[in-house]
Amino acid sequence: MGEVALKKGVLLLAILLVAIIIAAASLGAAHVSWRSALSGDETARAVLIRIRLSRVIVAALIGATLAVAGVTFQTLLRNPLADPFILGVSGGAACGAAVVTALGLGRVPGLVPVVAFAGACGATVAVFLVARRRGRTDTTRLLLSGLILNALFSAIILIAFALAPASDMSSALRWMMGSLAGASWNDAILLGAMFVVATTILIFIANDLRMLAFGEDDARAHGVNVERVKLIGFGAASIVTGAAVAVSGIIGFVGLLVPHLVRLIWRRDYRFLLPLCVLAGPALLVASDTVARIAIAPVELPVGAITALLGVPFFLSLLRSGR
């Protein structure tokens, strides 16, 4: 019975996503047509395939990744305000990436994503230890611990910058200025691999995770191995957050916004929200990034500003509703 509703939702969002991707691939600062690209025009191919399409794909993957991280954190913490950016998990990942780059180790292959992941995990553990009391996550504690963690990571970054040579510092800054510009196919492959691994893991525990939304004791009484599910869930959400930040830097509010937009239409459990977020996340971020690219082209807006403009009203309304 539930499957039918899910299939309908997936179909609807998939159509929306494809439409948005087609629009995003057609719109841009450069006036070149797909027809000339397909008939072999070198410049058109470079602009459309290598630059625009790769950016659209990376935006889609980042959107999916952040949405999956957001909905997983919200379910695990049973708090609708949980989001990798607000929790400080993105900040932890960016801190790791920026410090490594500022220390001149940014070109060691694979080091930045690994350290970003370590930073994300560190922040997640801190959230878990600080924000939770007696199995519950109080909103005030959650927001305060996120605020404090972000302050801590900023302090670490500022100190690393003070010690770093100017050239390394300038490359380290990109983790702070979330951007999808200059994203390459290599980024897309790294991110795509991490996303597929983490989402597969989450699909394995989706049936257990949705029981966790009713409380940990309740889940245990239904035969769920709560400790294992929490460990796997937090681990997967941290991995994807680390990978997203390693590619694009911090882009806020996507993880908060997407699950809530999905819930406005489908008020169902995690098993439904996960696949729907995988489709709605890319739709939202690709659309936001397209606006950032074309609103005042050829000048670009920071995509994080667009997502924040969309996300903040949501955040405030959720905070006001007190749920």
Added chain:
Amino acid sequence: MLRVENVSYSYNGRRGASDVTLHVDDGGALIALAGPNGSGKSTLLKLIARVLTPQRGEVVLDGRSDWMAKEYARHVGYLPQESEDVFTMKAIDVVVSGRAPYLSRFAFESESDYAEAEKALALCDASYLAQRFLDEMSGGERKRVFLARVLAGAPRLILLDEPFAALDIAHVQQFSRLLRGIVDRTNSTVVFASHDLNWAAAYSDRMIVMREGSIARDASPAEVMRADVVRELFGFEAHVVDRWVVPPPHPPSAPSPPSPGEKGTRT
């Protein structure tokens, strides 16, 4: 059916349950777990529900203590004192999630699972709530939906932690009638914890009274609801009128606040 044998549990040195032994048989009964706050009622229910693992002793169901968690959950249902419902859903979707112990890893609930959920809602006089969302319901309605969720798993033993705690007196009556109906119609055994001695006695066939982590009395309500037993277990002098404990009036020297008993409301 169920044997709790010499079970002990403590929270970082704070005693929860100590050396509890208890037998519950099949065949439908309404059993009250009574006792003052902090006497270990919730801990004992969690130990039976396998939410907590005993530090000493064991919980044996049908002669076995090596149940897989999901298998065990098909036989024993548990309703915590407060159900978390941060993310609102339709009642029917909440209730059908009670079928989780029967579901394989990637499966969604089938038509027959939904049929069970609807039956469970009907047992709780809550069929009319099926398509409503949790955040549109009163506390009493939500309680019934979550009780239906436990019933959807068709357990033989149903554990309810303080089911009356947040209900007004009219809803307590309604809810207790519901419990009696469930026992009669499903032949399952319901164990409910209550700190209110009078309600525990009024709505049960058997009373297990806990005190300081241990079982102080396991008898019929008529045997427990006596002035000498109340004095022994709860430490105050009370009148017992028709199996109803009436607390002594306040001493006349103090300005006496209106007694809740006089107005017919209890907390």
Added chain:
Amino acid sequence: MSLSAPALRSLVNRGLCAAVLVCGVAPAIPPAIAGKIAGATRVITLAPNLTEIVFAIGAGDHIVATDDFSDSPAAAKKLPKVGGQEPSIERIVAAKPDVVLASSSANVTALRAAHLPLEVIKTDRLDEVAPVMLQLGALLHAPHANEAARAVRDGLAKERRVRKHPPRILFAAWNQPLYVGGRDTFIDDLMRLCGAENAVEVTGWPQYSLESVVAKPPDIILHSSRLDLEPLLRAAPELRTKSRIVPIDENRFTRPGPHVVDAAANLNAIIDAWEKSH
């Protein structure tokens, strides 16, 4: 660490602000007021181009301290330093200046609050350099102000070019994301003077669309030698062949001081080399 180009500096500021999750808003700066401290003998300069100008007009021996970035001329290196982005108010006060010269892109709130004899000097554009020399000459009773100003004016006039096919030049101020030097900036003035056209048609220092760069590749791409252009070129490798990519010494190139003539000559040489290979 030297961050002289105002664009780069403001970018770094912005990045640091992002790091502390605070949006910094630069205070509005009133225009410079000249002449009230005429004949000052204890001068502190808080920008490398101002240090160079004061030396060029022959008042270098009045300077008692400079900011950390002032590395030229050689004599300036030996002077006491009062700090970089956030100069130390304590050190400035302790140096007992008659006048503190700051550029209009600096944050002078703290300096004002300390009631220091502050002069904010606007030298963001090419044609402001010579007037500032005269203005400071009057302020500091400098002996060579007229000559220095004339040298700049004449030198720039000599470097002025009109080219039959003006090359389109892009100045990359930041790599990820791409920030560029737009119209109405110092670097834009230099390009015009040398007979080139700024490939960027908008004003200021905007974040810029990479695909519009690739769609219409500029003839020359200038970037600071400290800026790693590799990430950008990996995303758009055709720029390696279609554009002439020239790293420049930012300190020599984007400092609105006495060396603007050298910068113009330098840019002309870069463009001439491009014309020859074309």
